[in-house]
Amino acid sequence: MGPTKTDTAMAPFDPNELKDTVAGNVRDPYPVMAELRRQSPVHVGPVDLGTGPEEHYGDVPPVTVFGFDECVQVLRDNETFSSTIYESVVGGVMGRTILQMDEPEHRVQRALVAPAFRSKILERWEDDLVRAVVDELIDRFAAQGHADLVRELTFNFPVQVIARILGLPRTDYPRFQRWAIAITSVAANWDRGVAASEALRDYFAEVLADRRRHPDDDLISELAAVEVDGQHLTDEEIFSFLRLLLPAGVETTYRASGNLLFGLLTNPDQLGAVEEDRSLLSQAFEESVRWEPPVTVILRRTTRDTTLADVPIPAGADVALLLGAANRDERKYEKPDEFDMFRAVRQHVGFGFGVHVCLGMHLARMETRVALNTIFDRLADLRLDPAPGQDVHVHGLAFRSPISLPVAFSAR
Amino acid sequence: MSNGIEIHIDTEACMGSGNCVYWAPGSFDLADEGHAVPLDPSATEEGRLWVAVEGCPVGAISLWRDGRPLVKEG
Numbered sequence: 001m002g003p004t005k006t007d008t009a010m011a012p013f014d015p016n017e018l019k020d021t022v023a024g025n026v027r028d029p030y031p032v033m034a035e036l037r038r039q040s041p042v043h044v045g046p047v048d049l050g051t052g053p054e055e056h057y058g059d060v061p062p063v064t065v066f067g068f069d070e071c072v073q074v075l076r077d078n079e080t081f082s083s084t085i086y087e088s089v090v091g092g093v094m095g096r097t098i099l100q101m102d103e104p105e106h107r108v109q110r111a112l113v114a115p116a117f118r119s120k121i122l123e124r125w126e127d128d129l130v131r132a133v134v135d136e137l138i139d140r141f142a143a144q145g146h147a148d149l150v151r152e153l154t155f156n157f158p159v160q161v162i163a164r165i166l167g168l169p170r171t172d173y174p175r176f177q178r179w180a181i182a183i184t185s186v187a188a189n190w191d192r193g194v195a196a197s198e199a200l201r202d203y204f205a206e207v208l209a210d211r212r213r214h215p216d217d218d219l220i221s222e223l224a225a226v227e228v229d230g231q232h233l234t235d236e237e238i239f240s241f242l243r244l245l246l247p248a249g250v251e252t253t254y255r256a257s258g259n260l261l262f263g264l265l266t267n268p269d270q271l272g273a274v275e276e277d278r279s280l281l282s283q284a285f286e287e288s289v290r291w292e293p294p295v296t297v298i299l300r301r302t303t304r305d306t307t308l309a310d311v312p313i314p315a316g317a318d319v320a321l322l323l324g325a326a327n328r329d330e331r332k333y334e335k336p337d338e339f340d341m342f343r344a345v346r347q348h349v350g351f352g353f354g355v356h357v358c359l360g361m362h363l364a365r366m367e368t369r370v371a372l373n374t375i376f377d378r379l380a381d382l383r384l385d386p387a388p389g390q391d392v393h394v395h396g397l398a399f400r401s402p403i404s405l406p407v408a409f410s411a412r
Numbered sequence: 413m414s415n416g417i418e419i420h421i422d423t424e425a426c427m428g429s430g431n432c433v434y435w436a437p438g439s440f441d442l443a444d445e446g447h448a449v450p451l452d453p454s455a456t457e458e459g460r461l462w463v464a465v466e467g468c469p470v471g472a473i474s475l476w477r478d479g480r481p482l483v484k485e486g
Contacts (some may be wrong), residue, residue, distance in 0.1 A: 076471060107427070111446060118430055118442060344459075345435075347466040357429050357469035365434070 026050050026397040029296075030337060033066055033325035041067025041329075042311040049397060063308075063319040068329035068349070070309050071321045074300060075354035078103060081300035081319060083356060089299065090247075093186050093197045095240030099248075099356070106355060111228050113241055116219055119362040125165060130367050133160045134374040142378060142411040146385055149405040150258055153371075158253035161367055162245055167218025168207070179203075183243065184251045200246075201239045208238060249360050255294030255401030256285075257368045261375075262394055262402045263288045263339040265384045270341050275376045281369045284341040289350035291339045296324035297398050298352055323349045324400070379409035415458060418476040419450035425472040432473060435464040448472070 032050050036043060045061045046054035056062055065071050074081045079102075086100035098109050115121065134157050141147040159177045168176060179196040186193025207220055215221040223238050233241070264271040264284065274280045300319045307313065327348050328336035334343070351358035358364070375382070385408035386392050394402050419439060428446035432439075438455025440448050453461065453475075462484050465473045475482045 075469075110427070114428060114446060118428075119433065120442075345463050347463065353469045355427050355470060357427075357431075362430055362434065 025395075027393060027395060029397055030324065030328055033322060034328065034330070036064075037066035037325055037329065040309070040311065041065065041070045042309045042313075044311060044313065044317075051397065060314055060316045060318070063302075063313050063317050065308065065319060065321045066325040066329075067309065068326040068332040071323065071326040071349050072353055073308065074319060074321055075349070075352060075356070078355055080303055080306050082303050083300060085299045085301040085318060093183060093193050094243050094247075095197075095201075095236065097240045097244045098359075099244065103355065108228075108231060109237070110355075110359065112226050112231060112233050113223065114359065115226070116222050117359050117363055119366065122363055122366050125161075126366060126370055129164050130157075130161055130370040131374055133157050133164065134371045135378070138374065138378045145410065146406070146408045149261055149375075149407055150402055151404065153375075154258045154261070154401075154405070155254045157257070157371055158250045158367060159246075161253075162249050165219050166207070166242070166245075167211075167216055167220060172203075180246045180250050184247045197243055200243050204239050204242050205235070208235060245360075248358075249363070251399070252294045252358075252360070253364050253367055255399060256289060256364060257371055258401040258405060259292040259294060259394060260285055260288035260368060260372065261405055262392070263291060263341075265382070265405065265407065266392075267339055268383070270339070271382070274341065274372075275382075278373055278376070280341060281372055282365065283345055285365060285368050285372075286345065286348065286350075287339060287341040287343065290327045290333075290348035291337075292394050292400055293323050293327060293348075293350035294399060294401060296396075296400055297322055321349075323352065378412055379407075380412050382407055382409045415454045416477050417453040417458065417461065417482070419453050419461075420474045420476055420481075421448050421450055422472040422474075423447045425470050427470050427472075429469050431467045431469065432464040435467055436460055440464065 026049070029049050032048075036047060043064045043066070046056045047064045048054065054062065065074060082102050083100055083106070084102060086097075090097075091100055098106055098113070101109060134153070137153050137156055137160075141152050147153070156177075159180050160173060163173050163176050179200050182189070182192045182196035183200070186196075204220070208224060211218070211221040211224050215225060220238070220242070223233055223241065226233060264274060270284065274284050298321050300321065302313055302315050302317045302319060304315045305313070313319070327333075327350055330336050333346065351361040351364075384392060385406050387406065390404075390406065392402060392404065392406065394400050426447040428442055428448065430442055430448075432448050433442055436456040439451050439453055439461060441451055443449050456464070461475060465475060465484070
């Protein structure tokens with residue numbers, strides 16, 4: 001299937017497509033979570049986070065963890081708290097990925113893909129690639145003096161960055177973006193997600209065969225060539241990993257960059273400070289990932305009877321770790337509900353923790369830093385500019401980010 | 413000026429997340445084999461070294477002084 005006429009423009013993205021079914025139609029779940037955490041950092045049995053009592057199947061009651069130390073304890077004990085639960089959650093769409101593996105298999109597989117995501121390796125993509133993508137997107141609206149940064153920037157830039165890192169031809173970006181939307185919204189439309197997953201496999205099979213013949217400076221060539229202790233990645237492992245990059249590398253950065261912009265735009269003093277001193281961008285981003293992590297929940301399943309915060313948990317229990325709640329644990333952070341980039345830097349679990357900690361965190365940090373730097377270089381006097389009655393806010397339960405970010409500015 | 417701190421890394425536990433390098437770049441680096449190695453402990457102020465310790469996803473970093481492991485205050 002070659003590019004069609006409609007493919008010449010990027011597929012229009014409607015953030016509402018990912019809003020209710022996928023993300024959860026919730027405006028602010030944190031007060032309820034704080035109340036439940038004060039009752040106990042660990043709850044056994046269905047909880048109501050504001051969308052009605054949790055659905056539950058099977059004999060073993062689900063467990064929900066609201067506390068910071070308790071989340072860290074679970075994520076560091078990957079023998080008791082297994083990642084195999086992700087087989088049923090995403091295995092059907094992604095194929096078998098490091099997300100669902102336990103040790104020692106996980107360590108071996110992750111070591112094969114990890115070198116490509118080290119910050120020193122990523123540096124080469126900063127200017128020619130990430131900055132170029134963001135510059136191009138800003139070119140389209142800079143002259144207007146106003147824009148919706150979600151529709152016109154934050155969704156589009158991570159998908160184009162990943163497409164370029166994979167070395168895909170530009171004519172393929174539109175369908176790549178459509179597959180990205182379909183695969184990230186698979187919970188809303190299962191058949192479309194599975195179809196996109198199969199299409200991506202066929203597509204990547206062609207690209208991979210080509211890179212095996214003609215290696216280039218891109219991630220797919222790198223994955224094809226990688227070898228650690230005599231171990232290689234099979235084609236099927238490469239396809240699964242590349243598919244995982246869409247929700248893991250596109251949706252998360254889209255949401256995280258929106259949350260950072262929202263935090264800064266609603267705190268103009270901090271926006272001004274970071275615009276003035278760009279070296280503050282790193283801590284501003286870490287604070288936004290603490291305050292509004294794009295993925296607010298990760299799952300584990302117990303392999304044996306255990307206790308957590310003195311609460312007994314049986315083997316075979318599904319454990320939901322509420323990262324967003326943990327990041328606002330008042331036992332760990334003062335005034336946890338405030339976005340404050342000047343707070344003393346502390347560890348957070350917005351990228352997860354333990355051996356499965358986000359593989360792409362350095363890419364996300366670099367992409368967001370470069371994007372914000374480019375925005376500040378191009379758009380002066382940046383400020384929120386909602387239409388009358390428009391309610392700009394961060395939305396969602398399992399995934400959270402602003403649905404729109406209407407801004408006004410003067411182009412530099 | 414030395415701050416008298418020694419950085420210990422449990423290379424068996426280290427998964428090479430690179431978080432320590434992110435938080436304290438003068439005091440940590442990643443070896444080609446993928447695990448972290450300590451550089452100059454005094455290149456980073458002590459508070460930031462503790463962020464690197466706490467921020468290690470697998471708890472592989474400890475700080476020592478005078479042959480004894482340090483415990484973070486506060």
